[in-house]
Amino acid sequence: MSSPPGHERWSIAEGYIPETGTGPEPEMTSHETVCILNAGEEDANVTLTLYFADRDPAGPYRLTVPARRTLHQRFNDLDDPERVPRGADYACVLESDRPVVVQHTRLDSRQAENALLTTMASPG
Amino acid sequence: MSSPPGHERWSIAEGYIPETGTGPEPEMTSHETVCILNAGEEDANVTLTLYFADRDPAGPYRLTVPARRTLHQRFNDLDDPERVPRGADYACVLESDRPVVVQHTRLDSRQAENALLTTMASPG
Amino acid sequence: MSSPPGHERWSIAEGYIPETGTGPEPEMTSHETVCILNAGEEDANVTLTLYFADRDPAGPYRLTVPARRTLHQRFNDLDDPERVPRGADYACVLESDRPVVVQHTRLDSRQAENALLTTMASPG
Amino acid sequence: MSSPPGHERWSIAEGYIPETGTGPEPEMTSHETVCILNAGEEDANVTLTLYFADRDPAGPYRLTVPARRTLHQRFNDLDDPERVPRGADYACVLESDRPVVVQHTRLDSRQAENALLTTMASPG
Numbered sequence: 160m161s162s163p164p165g166h167e168r169w170s171i172a173e174g175y176i177p178e179t180g181t182g183p184e185p186e187m188t189s190h191e192t193v194c195i196l197n198a199g200e201e202d203a204n205v206t207l208t209l210y211f212a213d214r215d216p217a218g219p220y221r222l223t224v225p226a227r228r229t230l231h232q233r234f235n236d237l238d239d240p241e242r243v244p245r246g247a248d249y250a251c252v253l254e255s256d257r258p259v260v261v262q263h264t265r266l267d268s269r270q271a272e273n274a275l276l277t278t279m280a281s282p283g
Numbered sequence: 284m285s286s287p288p289g290h291e292r293w294s295i296a297e298g299y300i301p302e303t304g305t306g307p308e309p310e311m312t313s314h315e316t317v318c319i320l321n322a323g324e325e326d327a328n329v330t331l332t333l334y335f336a337d338r339d340p341a342g343p344y345r346l347t348v349p350a351r352r353t354l355h356q357r358f359n360d361l362d363d364p365e366r367v368p369r370g371a372d373y374a375c376v377l378e379s380d381r382p383v384v385v386q387h388t389r390l391d392s393r394q395a396e397n398a399l400l401t402t403m404a405s406p407g
Numbered sequence: 408m409s410s411p412p413g414h415e416r417w418s419i420a421e422g423y424i425p426e427t428g429t430g431p432e433p434e435m436t437s438h439e440t441v442c443i444l445n446a447g448e449e450d451a452n453v454t455l456t457l458y459f460a461d462r463d464p465a466g467p468y469r470l471t472v473p474a475r476r477t478l479h480q481r482f483n484d485l486d487d488p489e490r491v492p493r494g495a496d497y498a499c500v501l502e503s504d505r506p507v508v509v510q511h512t513r514l515d516s517r518q519a520e521n522a523l524l525t526t527m528a529s530p531g
Numbered sequence: 532m533s534s535p536p537g538h539e540r541w542s543i544a545e546g547y548i549p550e551t552g553t554g555p556e557p558e559m560t561s562h563e564t565v566c567i568l569n570a571g572e573e574d575a576n577v578t579l580t581l582y583f584a585d586r587d588p589a590g591p592y593r594l595t596v597p598a599r600r601t602l603h604q605r606f607n608d609l610d611d612p613e614r615v616p617r618g619a620d621y622a623c624v625l626e627s628d629r630p631v632v633v634q635h636t637r638l639d640s641r642q643a644e645n646a647l648l649t650t651m652a653s654p655g
Binding site (some may be wrong): 416417418419420421422423456458459460461463464496497498500513522523524525526527528529531 | 536537564566567568569570599600601602603632633634636646647648649650651654
């Protein structure tokens with residue numbers, strides 16, 4: 160592969176972790192996930208910054224995506240420097256020192272049957 | 284951050300607010316949302332123009348997204364200069380004086396279990 | 408608006424109209440829709456060509472999207488030059504003589520509760 | 532058509548085939564699909580490489596998409612050089628010797644009612 164696919168900055172405007180869920184835990188817990196692919200030959204050092212409606216941003220959250228690996232990180236599980244609030248709108252900017260590909264997914268299990276959404280993040 | 288992520292114009296071709304919904308109000312009301320991220324250091328002044336199948340466009344609707352904040356605006360709640368019609372197809376162009384990132388989401392609760400869709404808007 | 412948003416060619420790789428559905432007709436019939444926004448000052452003349460897994464393409468299907476209007480066209484309703492087969496994989500290329508914005512949506516009502524998907528088409 | 536639409540490399544960061552499903556087989560089996568459109572006049576030779584969280588990549592998986600055809604390939608059905616693991620995170624890079632358009636879809640039928648997600652893959 161000449162140069163690895165992707166970009167060094169990506170943004171997600173929609174973020175929302177529902178406060179409640181149904182179904183077996185933890186697979187069916189309502190959650191949002193940032194899926195990061197590092198197809199390159201060097202580890203990618205990634206930071207996430209979270210933006211909110213009515214307070215200052217949180218972060219940086221630091222992640223490493225090893226070379227030739229993918230990391231599907233639940234926002235629910237981020238807790239350093241702080242936990243992501245439930246039931247609150249947020250958005251996210253991801254910055255990496257290597258090109259990565261970023262996709263965003265939500266499983267919403269507030270009602271008996273789950274719902275899914277996904278989109279590629281916005282590059283650049 | 285050298286320059287904030289995003290673009291100054293975005294379009295959404297799909298718009299439709301169902302006329303009915305089920306579940307607890309207002310969280311589970313059928314709704315469409317435009318999610319706007321302003322990761323920059325200056326407030327973004329945003330206008331929305333809505334397009335329809337069989338009448339002239341509506342708008343501009345004016346929004347401000349403060350610096351380093353995100354705004355998740357329900358189309359259901361827009362009422363100046365006019366309410367967004369229910370049960371009618373529409374589309375949307377967003378223009379901003381600063382780069383922003385724009386994502387579109389719909390929660391459809393017409394049946395007992397909700398359904399979700401999302402996509403990044405089309406930039407440029 | 409200096410130049411209208413969008414592109415003159417868009418592609419959708421995923422197409423599939425389920426053969427069955429549940430719920431009130433026609434609102435809840437399983438359907439796929441191509442949503443086209445023409446935000447410009449001139450009518451857009453659009454053609455769709457459909458591609459299949461195991462036969463030659465169908466089309467062109469001809470549509471007009473008036474200036475400053477949106478058209479949400481169900482693939483289910485296309486019948487000239489031929490009806491779109493149910494239960495078969497297809498894909499679509501849209502070409503327009505003016506810039507338009509194109510988004511693809513499916514409502515799947517094969518089971519009791521509906522499911523939704525959407526994405527911007529691929530430009531260029 | 533002057534040059535066929537699409538790109539020669541696409542990436543999908545989100546991949547996950549649930550281990551269980553409900554509803555009639557095989558239509559309602561939980562599955563992920565890569566939808567490839569080759570609108571050009573020459574066959575496209577495609578390879579997929581799959582990336583995981585904690586092991587080396589798998590592949591290449593080889594596919595041919597004939598000229599002016601679409602191929603909707605379930606990841607579930609790939610088995611050469613190896614089967615795609617269920618219940619595990621993965622990601623995918625697609626490379627083609629001709630321009631193609633690539634879209635990713637998941638049907639999740641772990642609960643009684645199905646859920647759908649889709650997005651265009653990330654080009655370039």
